[in-house]
Amino acid sequence: MSEQLTFTYTIDGNDFTRAGEASSSVKNKLKMLGVGSDAIRKVAIAMYEGEINMVIHADGGVITVSVSDNDITMVLADKGPGIPDISKAMQEGYSTAREEVRSLGFGAGMGLPNMKRFTDEMHIDTELGKGTTITMKVHL
Amino acid sequence: MDKDKFMRSVRLKESACQGCINCIKHCPTQAIRVHNGKAHIIDKFCIDCGRCIRYCPHHAKIAVYDPLSVINNFKYTVALPAPSLYTQYNNLTNVDIVLNALLKLGFDDVYEVSAAAELVSEASREYIKEHMDEAPFISSACPSVIRLIRVKFPSLISRLLPIKAPVEVAAEIARARAVKKTGLDPEDIGIIFISPCPSKVSYAKAPLGIEKSNIDNVVAIKDVYPLLLPHMKQDESQLIPLSSSGRIGIGWSNAGGEVAGLLTENYLAADGIVNILRVLEELEDEKLHGLTFVELSACNGGCVGGTLTVENAYIATTKTKRLVKYQPVSKNHLSENPDAGNLYWADNVEYEPVFRLGNTFKESLKMMSDVEELTARFPGLDCGSCGAPTCQTLAEDIVRGDATPNDCIYVLRANIADLSHKIKDLASKQKTDGSLSDSSSELLDSYIRTLTAELASFGVPGHARKEVSKEE
Known part of the structure; x- marks a missing residue:
């Protein structure tokens, strides 16, 4: 069995000023582990986008990050409204963010597309009214 | 060379250290520990920012630099005053008063760092224009910023502007000119920087981006400042005209001064180590968009806020504006400076995974x-x-x-x-x-x-x- 390390973060909903704290913490830990800067960059960007999504759409949630020899796995679980149309949500520029959120510079419709672009694997598990769990992997 | 990699000029004065925890709490890279009642700076974590010098209530953190007596070690010496030196003085309207006083103090010649800064600004404008697709670039003038990026932000190393700092360019030009003027061996000429901060002391001994610096010694503004005062009462009409820098060059000493010389609107200028850490984090996460250039100074207010200065950084900033008010934008151009040589870095900065x-x-x-x-x-x-x-x-x-x-x-x-x-x-x-x-x-x-x-x-x-x- 290979070594595995898990970190858990609780994301506060509706607090934009704190979004990014979890990805920043993970980034520092990955640096201390000696993970290459390319992988760190991918994890940081994908996770930040995920965090922002949880803040905007789902009133927060829980992120679990596991690091093993082979990959970094991020599981973002929320109890939000769910994603009605995943293929639409995956389109660049498509956003269901509220107007006041957009006026803050968020909701450009790049969240999920960026999460996909910066990770090697991504799986979305969503149920309307129940919540969404996104699993992303960055290979090492 | 390798042993100098983490050389630092911020040191502990053990006799003054009370073993309190103020420094460890303020160090941005968590480079200090207190063990057995005394603080201890960890070389590889320290980026020479000098924040502990500001916060130590017992003045047990000090900067090491050279005494002014180093001018006796050379046959001929050239002073390189940082532009922040000028704004230490009240009501200064003519930079030549300071420059002439430096000659009276014992230097054989002076070359303004601000003059070289204008060449660096010009080279930066050209470089950025040619490499627009690689933007944003991060300013490489503050050694503490480079050292911070080197140990903490590996993905941003490639964004550092690969151009020598103004003081280095000044040192090269000053030496070349002195050799021409005197016919002396280059080693007999002392190029002495009058610095606002200790991180330039480390830079001169162990530079990043180039193998060896042309700066021979670094003295402190706070040492030179009072010694110049008695020499500044000269009749202005008797002054030798020495000053040759404009608004851009002298403005480099303030936060926002470097970007002002780039003539771009898409910039970010941050000062103060805590603020720049935030900016670097956000740059790393690609949260900042539409930027061409990022100016970062470890000290609040920019170089005028260095720990070797005397005047309050914000007063100094106001004085800078007053001093350059009637100056032309720039007085130095690369095409007119054959002594400037190569302004680009020769070496790559390598990531040091010290954490x-x-x-x-x-x-x-x-x-x-x-x-x-x-x-x-x-x-x-x-x-x-x-x-x-x-x-x-x-x-x-x-x-x-x-x-x-x-x-x-x-x-x-x-x-x-x-x-x-x-x-x-x-x-x-x-x-x-x-x-x-x-x-x-x-x-x-x-x-x-x-x-x-x-x-x-x-x-x-x-x-x-x-x-x-x-x-x-």
């Missing part, structure tokens, strides 16, 4: 898991009594072998309570049984010995660590 826990990923993973476990044992107060800035850093130190859990007074207190309970139990056993068996009596002895040792180490962070290393 990495282990030597391999596997080892680091194991160590990180120990760090997490240990951190959970600590109270999370980040009180600093152990000598490390946070509970997490103490855990890291322990895993690296530089501390023990008992350095945490809360862990120590729990251990002592536990021991005293055990002793109490044995003592009451003795009362009921009349006497103790040999093994129980031995146990009691060992408890008391441990208790005595732990109490002795109480309040002396690092004590236990020292005992351990003695045994080794």
Whole structure:
């Protein structure tokens, strides 16, 4: 069995000023582990986008990050409204963010597309009214 | 060369250190520990920003630099005044007053760093224009910023503007001109920088981006400032015209000064180490969009806020604006400066993974898991009594072998309570049984010995660590 390390973060909903704290913490830990800067960059960007999504759409949630020899796995679980149309949500520029959120510079419709672009694997598990769990992997 | 890699000019004056925890709390890279009642700066973590110098209430953090007497070591000396020197003085309207005073002080010639800064601005404008697709670029003029990026932000190293700092360009030009003028060997010429900060002292000895600096010695503005005053009362009409820099060059000493010379609107200029750390984090996460250039200065207010200056940084900024008000934008152009040579970096800056826990990923993973476990044992107060800035850093130190859990007074207190309970139990056993068996009596002895040792180490962070290393 290979070594595995898990970190858990609780994301506060509706607090934009704190979004990014979890990805920043993970980034520092990955640096201390000696993970290459390319992988760190991918994890940081994908996770930040995920965090922002949880803040905007789902009133927060829980992120679990596991690091093993082979990959970094991020599981973002929320109890939000769910994603009605995943293929639409995956389109660049498509956003269901509220107007006041957009006026803050968020909701450009790049969240999920960026999460996909910066990770090697991504799986979305969503149920309307129940919540969404996104699993992303960055290979090492 | 390698041993100089982490050379620093911020040092501890041990006799003044009271062993308090102010410095460890303010260090942006968590490079300081207090062990055995004295602070200790960890070379590889320190970026020479000088923040501890500002915060130490006992003035136990000092900057090392050269004394002005170094001008006697050379046959011919050229002073390189940083533009921040000018704004130390009140009501200065003519830079030549300062420059002439430097000659009176004993320098043979002067060359303004601000003049070279205008060449650097021009070269930067050209470089950015040609490499627009690689933007944003990060300013490389502040050595502490480069050192911070080198140890903490590997993905941003490639964004550093690969152009020499103004002082380096000034030093090259000054030496070339002095050789032409005097016919002396280059080694006989002393190029002496009058600096606002200690990080330039380290830079001159162990530069990044180039192999060897042309700066021979670095003296402090705060040393030179009072010595110039008596020489500044000269009749202005008698001054030798020496000044040759405009608004851009002199403005480099202020936050926002470097970007002002780039004539771009898509910039970010941040000053102060805490602010620039935030900017670097956000740049790393690609959260900042539409930027061409990012100017970062470790000191609040820019170079005028350096720890070797005398004047308040914000007053100095106002004085800068007043001083350059009637100056042309720029007085220096690359095409007119054949002595400028190559302005670009020759070497790459390499990532130094000093914060990495282990030597391999596997080892680091194991160590990180120990760090997490240990951190959970600590109270999370980040009180600093152990000598490390946070509970997490103490855990890291322990895993690296530089501390023990008992350095945490809360862990120590729990251990002592536990021991005293055990002793109490044995003592009451003795009362009921009349006497103790040999093994129980031995146990009691060992408890008391441990208790005595732990109490002795109480309040002396690092004590236990020292005992351990003695045994080794």
